[in-house]
Amino acid sequence: MFHRKATMMLCALVAMVIAVPAFGKGPEVKSKVLDLEGASQPGTIPARSIGTNQTTGNSTVTAVLAAQLPNAYSSQSSNTNLIACDPYSGLVTIVHRQTTDISPTSGYMYYTASFDNGVNWVDVGPWNGQNTPYTVIETIRHPNMIISNPTQNSDPFSTDIKPVMFTNTLWPADWATLLTATDAGPFLQTFYASDTFTTITNPRFVEEMTVNQSTGRVYATVTEPFFNGVARHGFYWSDDAGTTWNFVPEVISAAANFGLTDKAMLDFAPDGNNGIYGFDGGDLTSSGEWKFAYMETNDGGASWGALNWVPIASVSGLTTTVNSLGGEFPFVDFIAECDMVVDANGDPHFAGVFQDTLDLTGNSSKSLYEIYRKDGAWYGKLISMVDSTRFDLPGGLQARNETELARNTDGTVIYAKWIHPTPDSGNNNDVWISARWVDGGDWTPPVNVTNTPGINEKYTNLASRVTDETEGDGRMHIYYTIFGDGDTNDLAPSEFWYLTDVIGDPGPGVGIEDTPGALPADFVLHQNYPNPFNPST
Secondary structure, rough: OOOOOOOOOOOOOOOOOOOOOOOOOOOOOOOOOOOOOOOOOOOOOOOOOOOOOEEEOOOOOEEEEEEEEEEEEEEEEEOOEEEEOOOOOOOOEEEOOOOOOOOOOOOOEEEEOOOOOOOOOOOOOOOOOOOOOOOOOOOOHEEEEEEOOEEEEEOOOOOOOOOEEEEOOOOOOOOOOOEEEEEOOOOOEEOOOOOOOEEOOEEEEEEEEEOOOOOEEEEEEEEEEEEEOOOEEEEEEOOOOOOEEEEEEEEEEOOOOOOEEEEEEEEOOOOOOEEEEEEEEEEOOOOEEEEEEEEEOOOOOOOOOOOEEOOOOOOOOOOOEEEEOOOOOHHHHHHOOEEEEEEOOEEEEEEEEEEEEOOOOOOOOOOEEEEEEEEOOOEEEEEEEEEEOEEEOOHHHHOOOOOEEOOOOOOEEEEEEEEEEEOOOOOEEEEEEEEEEEEOOOOOOOOEOOOOOOOOHHHHHHHHEEEOOOOEEEEEEEEEEEEEHHHOOOOOEEEEEEEEEEEEOOOOOOOOOOOOOOOOOOOHHHHHHHHHOEOOO
């Protein structure tokens, strides 16, 4: 909870879930998570190596140094989200590790908070450490964050507003333990040695969180990687901002007709009743393409319907060959990141990079699409073409397109963020955005909001809610990661940079005809140059 103090020091109600693979420097079992940081990394946070702000090629956007990290691994997992926005108060928070000066350990976990649209940031924490009953729980990896505001209070210092965190942790076992923390102690923790959903041979991974904005209930999705013919997804939920937790196992349980599964996605409509739990996976009863699957609730998550697969091959708006999400099962290397939000009507909107299933060489047509349901039917809308889906980084790491969606408070506008290089930037990525009205219109032309050929923006996150501006515009909350030693070393002190004044504009909200399936002809990414915010490009 927050208190008004001259120092702006904040006390926050927080919750952490912790689970673990073995010590050592090697790949983790979770797909797309290659954590090469050892369990013990010496060193402390140095003085800032660059200024507070960093210019971008976009005249309306400034990059602000929001947090300093011991290395690049706070944000490395592609299925987690470290940034959260409360749309009612404007509070924005980013969870991160601040030091690695405890051994053997991954250090202390903090979050950084902003009350002025990202212009200034203050660190809060640590959540784990010497004042907690479980000081040994210090090897924290791949956290997630959300903010609970059940009264929709507009004062960011209100005691109604409580940030909540879930995190995975490196331990000499497996992804198998659960820890919660609140500010009652302060940071009083309750430890669970294990739960019935997890076994050593079928480890759990905690992924992106969400909040039911009508009730303040917070959720954290859990996925178990495919093992011995079984793949399961569930979630944790809390009605008291993390003081106590309830577990719902097997929302989507083992099924004979699916193979590998990946990111779990959960969101609710503004009414708080209609929700979707989805994931991407390989449907073995069809031709093997990766596609979206989902289950639905209309009672706030108390009960869930049957598992359904989105009929990708017959979605209006996708071409006949570009119909596999990332790549063909079981070619896991082609999987691209994806995301989902639920609109005011209770309908899901998925987004991900689709690929030509007739050409899996890596050079085939790749397109970032939105796949959405309207009036019971499924449609596809092109957001942007992309030339690449994987980008090599220091330390043997990779970035993907980092596709993420957000929506406004009333669920009438959705916004997209992804990364992609410009024609002149080589392998350096920029952050791109687009937006559209739910009930009409196509995606607006992609906008390069950074336009920095000399800076490689990657390991980005977009908060799942925007701050409402006017006429459908939404303030999108995005950060990116810069590795240490001049962006060359994944194990050196690294930084989070927050992009201020990123406004997603869906265009006119009146008089738009929605034509599901319509695609622009011969669309190429660079056709949107020059950048309207920087004509020199």
